[in-house]
Amino acid sequence: MNLHALSTIPVVEPVAADGVFSLLWLVIALPLAGAVILLAGGPLARGALDKWGHLIGTAFPVGSFLLSVVLFVTMLGRGEEERQVGQDLFTWFRTGSFDVGLDLLYDPLSSLFLLLITGVGSLIHVYSIGYMEHDPRRRRFFGYLNLFVAAMLMLVLSANYVGLFLGWEGVGLASYLLIGFWQHKHSAAAAAKKAFVINRVGDVGLSLAIALLFVTFGTTSFAEISAVSGEASESTMTAVGVLLLLAACGKSAQVPLQAWLLDAMEGPTPVSALIHAATMVTAGVYLVVRSNFIFELAPHAQTAVVVVATITLLWGAVIGCAKDDIKKALAGSTMSQIGYMMLAAGLGVAGYPFAIFHLLTHGFFKANMFLGAGSVMHAMNDDVDMRHYGALQKAVPVTFLTFAMGYLAIIGFPGFSGFWSKDKIIETALADNLLVGLCALLGAGVTAFYMTRLMLLTFVTDKRWAKGVHPHESPKVMTVPLIVLAALSVLGGVLLIGDWIVEFLAPVVGEEAHHEPPLAPIVITLLAVAVVAVGVAVAWFSIGTKRVPREAPQDVSFVTRAARADIYGDAINEGLVVAPGRRLVGGLTTLDRHGVDGAVEGGALAVSGLSGQFRRIQNGFVRSYALSVLGGTLLVVLALLAVNYS
Amino acid sequence: MTQYVVLSAILFSIGSIGVLTRRNAIVVFMCVELMLNACNLALVAFAKQHGNLDGQVAAFFVMVVAAAEVVVGLAIIMTIFRTRRSASVDDASLLKY
Numbered sequence: 001m002n003l004h005a006l007s008t009i010p011v012v013e014p015v016a017a018d019g020v021f022s023l024l025w026l027v028i029a030l031p032l033a034g035a036v037i038l039l040a041g042g043p044l045a046r047g048a049l050d051k052w053g054h055l056i057g058t059a060f061p062v063g064s065f066l067l068s069v070v071l072f073v074t075m076l077g078r079g080e081e082e083r084q085v086g087q088d089l090f091t092w093f094r095t096g097s098f099d100v101g102l103d104l105l106y107d108p109l110s111s112l113f114l115l116l117i118t119g120v121g122s123l124i125h126v127y128s129i130g131y132m133e134h135d136p137r138r139r140r141f142f143g144y145l146n147l148f149v150a151a152m153l154m155l156v157l158s159a160n161y162v163g164l165f166l167g168w169e170g171v172g173l174a175s176y177l178l179i180g181f182w183q184h185k186h187s188a189a190a191a192a193k194k195a196f197v198i199n200r201v202g203d204v205g206l207s208l209a210i211a212l213l214f215v216t217f218g219t220t221s222f223a224e225i226s227a228v229s230g231e232a233s234e235s236t237m238t239a240v241g242v243l244l245l246l247a248a249c250g251k252s253a254q255v256p257l258q259a260w261l262l263d264a265m266e267g268p269t270p271v272s273a274l275i276h277a278a279t280m281v282t283a284g285v286y287l288v289v290r291s292n293f294i295f296e297l298a299p300h301a302q303t304a305v306v307v308v309a310t311i312t313l314l315w316g317a318v319i320g321c322a323k324d325d326i327k328k329a330l331a332g333s334t335m336s337q338i339g340y341m342m343l344a345a346g347l348g349v350a351g352y353p354f355a356i357f358h359l360l361t362h363g364f365f366k367a368n369m370f371l372g373a374g375s376v377m378h379a380m381n382d383d384v385d386m387r388h389y390g391a392l393q394k395a396v397p398v399t400f401l402t403f404a405m406g407y408l409a410i411i412g413f414p415g416f417s418g419f420w421s422k423d424k425i426i427e428t429a430l431a432d433n434l435l436v437g438l439c440a441l442l443g444a445g446v447t448a449f450y451m452t453r454l455m456l457l458t459f460v461t462d463k464r465w466a467k468g469v470h471p472h473e474s475p476k477v478m479t480v481p482l483i484v485l486a487a488l489s490v491l492g493g494v495l496l497i498g499d500w501i502v503e504f505l506a507p508v509v510g511e512e513a514h515h516e517p518p519l520a521p522i523v524i525t526l527l528a529v530a531v532v533a534v535g536v537a538v539a540w541f542s543i544g545t546k547r548v549p550r551e552a553p554q555d556v557s558f559v560t561r562a563a564r565a566d567i568y569g570d571a572i573n574e575g576l577v578v579a580p581g582r583r584l585v586g587g588l589t590t591l592d593r594h595g596v597d598g599a600v601e602g603g604a605l606a607v608s609g610l611s612g613q614f615r616r617i618q619n620g621f622v623r624s625y626a627l628s629v630l631g632g633t634l635l636v637v638l639a640l641l642a643v644n645y646s
Numbered sequence: 647m648t649q650y651v652v653l654s655a656i657l658f659s660i661g662s663i664g665v666l667t668r669r670n671a672i673v674v675f676m677c678v679e680l681m682l683n684a685c686n687l688a689l690v691a692f693a694k695q696h697g698n699l700d701g702q703v704a705a706f707f708v709m710v711v712a713a714a715e716v717v718v719g720l721a722i723i724m725t726i727f728r729t730r731r732s733a734s735v736d737d738a739s740l741l742k743y
Contacts, residue, residue, distance in 0.1 A: 620739035622674075626665050 009230070009296045010510045012223040014086030014105055014159070020074050021085045024104050027064050027071070027114060028157060031150035034060030038143030049139050054132070057142025058125040061149050065118035072111050080507055083108055086159055086223070097218060105159035105222060109508040112356060113156040113286060116363045120278040121149045123481035127371050128270040130478035131378065135268075141181060145274065148174035152279035156286055160221040161210045164287070168206060168251065171280050172199045178274075179267040191263035198260040202250015206287075209243035212236065226293040240294050241301025244287055245308065252284025252338045254312045259569040261335055262319070265327040265384075269374030272327060276334040277367030282359050285338065288345040289352050292509050296348060305346030306432075310439045313339025315567055317446035321453065322563030324552050325384045326373045329454050330366070333410065336443060337362045343440060344425045351428050352509035353502040358421035361492040365409035365418055368485035372403035375478055376458060379471035386457040387550050388466050393459040395471035398479045400459050402486035407455050409489040411448040412532050417492025424496070427524045441531055448535025456544045464550050650691035657684035671723045671733040675716075682712045 017024055038053050049056070075083050084107040092102045106114075125145060132138045151170025158164045180192025210220055216232050217225050229237070248254065253261035261281070265272055275281060288295060288305060295302050316335025323329040341359050344351035377384055379396050393400040409418040422444060430437030465471070473479065495501045502511070519527075552564075562568060617628075657680055664677030686705040693701025727733045 622735045622738070623666055623669075630662055630666070 009293045010507055012226045014084040015082055017085050017087035020070055024087045024106055025089055027067050028150055028153045030060045030064040031146040034146035035143050035150055038139055053139035054129050054142050057146055060146055061118055061122045061125050065122045068114040068118045072115060075111055083507055100162045103159035104157045107508050108504050110156045116360055117152050117278045120363050120367045123484055124270050124274050127478050127481040130475045131270055131374055144174055144177045148274060148279055155283055162220050165206060171283060175275055175280055178271040179264045181267055188266040191266040195260040195264050198257050199250045202247045202257055205243040205246030209240050212240050229293045229297060237294055237298035238300045241298035242304055244291055245305050248284030248287050252281045253335050254308050254342060255315050258335055259573055262328050262331050262566055265331055273367045273370035276370060277363040281338050285341040285345055285355055285359055289355055292352060302346050302348055305342055306436055309339045309342035309346055310436050313443045314439060317443050318563045319566055320450040322560050324387050326386050327384055330369055330373060334366060340425050343429060347428050347432050349510045349512040353505045354424040354428055357501050358425055361417035361421045364485055364488035364492050365406040368406035368489050369403055371482055372399050375399040375474040378474050381469055388464055389458045390461040390464045392471060396473050398473055402482040405486035405489045407451050411451050412444060414529060417489055420493035420496045423525050423528055426528055427521055430524060444528055445531040445535040448532040449539045452536045452539035453543050461548050647695055651688060654684045654688040669734045669736050671735050674735055675719055682708055
């Protein structure tokens with residue numbers, strides 16, 4: 001499967017932070033400070049914070065973004081060997097030989113994440129100013145957003161797995177708070193709980209992986225593990241890799257832990273954009289790429305990653321085809337696109353840079369489209385059913401144009417950012433395994449189909465608006481982030497000029513020794529474009545040329561019904577986990593009630609009954625006491641005699 | 647020698663049977679004394695046999711204890727008889743009344 005396992009794995013060797021890099025901790029501290037001020041400062045200055053909280057909450061991530069840009073530019077000015085910068089803040093805890101510091105690591109990989117998280121995150125904050133304008137709990141919303149960004153920054157900046165776990169859990173907490181932000185809606189509260197619980201499953205994997213790493217290497221720091229990772233046995237590495245994959249599945253909504261992502265659409269739309277583009281779901285991809293020194297030594301774990309990713313990219317794409325809820329269609333699309341990233345990450349050295357590349361471009365166009373969807377919902381009185389849209393391109397021209405840029409990017413229209421990144425992944429996949437490559441190619445076609453369907457249903461076709469809906473363009477504060485993101489969606493491909501991103505990430509993930517695609521790259525590209533064209537054409541002829549009913553038709557094929565039901569993801573969970581779990585708990589309760597309680601209570605009853613019998617001996621008659629004394633004495637004497645004469 | 651020990655055993659048996667079978671507290675009491683004195687007899691006999699004074703000293707102690715016991719026991723029997731007009735030990739099967 002993996003041809004590159006023998007290529008050298010780069011060792012993480014950070015140099016001490018100096019100059020502007022000594023401010024690295026501020027990148028995390030700024031949004032964290034924002035979260036603390038907005039969430040804990042409520043009782044002190046409620047009036048001022050309610051009035052200005054959204055501006056404060058936006059200023060901190062923007063500051064963090066500016067700092068990230070400065071750091072990035074400074075790093076570009078340095079030589080390649082000095083680009084990994086470590087900052088050890090303080091000893092977090094130390095018990096026995098387990099010594100964990102709150103250490104930060106800034107390298108090309110985390111630098112790109114920093115720019116994505118703070119950049120796209122800031123744009124989403126700006127957008128939220130408009131989107132959440134009339135929400136009475138806006139201050140709290142921005143506090144949670146800041147917490148989300150801070151946790152994600154902690155995740156990508158930590159220099160060891162324990163710090164990463166801190167950020168990992170922080171992201172989980174913030175997503176729970178934000179998905180359930182409108183907690184008065186039962187569905188939102190349930191979705192938040194679902195996301196939290198499913199993420200816990202993945203977290204078990206991560207904590208076990210960390211424990212296993214510590215047992216094996218005696219440390220959790222990336223630098224120390226990467227230096228000696230070759231010394232561990234392959235089976236250990238495979239176990240760690242599979243556990244890390246489980247963790248990544250939970251956070252990145254990969255099959256089989258994907259069920260929370262579609263329900264997570266219950267959160268406010270900027271939250272969906274944040275979860276899908278800048279934070280949260282990208283964490284799994286980051287984890288796999290960051291742990292390259294483990295996966296490179298565990299080919300079986302890499303195969304598992306590829307299999308999971310391939311299943312997910314088709315699974316998500318099929319779901320995206322059948323959803324009428326615009327946000328859920330986009331959520332299915334995210335699953336599918338994250339599947340592409342995981343696929344690239346599972347392909348090893350050849351794929352890591354493209355996983356990150358696709359992650360960045362996806363961050364741009366998916367944030368763009370989610371915010372665009374929010375803008376459409378804003379115009380349609382928060383209706384999310386695409387069957388109630390239609391012909392919106394005139395009503396919301398800016399949203400339409402920006403959304404179209406995201407659309408062209410995601411389907412891989414030549415020249416747009418998604419074209420470059422997805423094409424590279426398909427090419428790498430084909431070079432590695434024909435079947436996986438063809439699945440990726442098929443996924444591209446399905447992506448083109450469902451995105452075209454979404455575009456047609458929303459912006460083209462005929463008007464199917466509900467009564468009393470008067471679509472209007474969103475305010476500037478919402479459209480400007482859309483325009484910026486649309487520009488990034490178009491231009492994201494520049495990162496690939498001269499294989500810049502491959503060389504840039506080489507110090508972290510290594511550089512592949514050889515690369516021989518089965519077909520010439522240009523043929524693969526043409527093939528991909530052709531498949532995309534077919535997907536678009538199918539969508540056009542099946543939807544664009546027909547009248548779209550306002551109600552979803554019920555006499556549909558089995559496949560459509562399955563896709564509408566998230567390919568029975570919930571039913572599978574219910575059948576395989578929830579129902580057996582309930583039965584197990586029911587059995588244990590019965591066992592406890594009748595077995596354990598029975599033994600304890602039966603014991604007590606027996607003692608009590610026996611006491612009742614013994615009580616009768618105490619009858620008060622002196623002569624019976626005298627008899628027992630005599631009998632006892634005789635027994636003692638006989639025993640003594642028996643001992644003496646035996 | 648054997649006769650002394652046999653006599654002591656017979657006396658002890660008579661005493662214990664009396665304690666177990668008679669109801670009158672005074673008779674029970676007398677039987678107890680009989681048992682004690684059977685023990686004394688055995689002690690003195692063994693002391694004579696072994697040629698030391700340990701058994702005789704023990705017999706004195708038994709006598710002292712028996713005397714003290716008689717004082718307390720008779721007092722109790724007297725009190726019981728006064729309250730219940732009966733000296734039967736079976737009537738005194740409850741701690742109160």
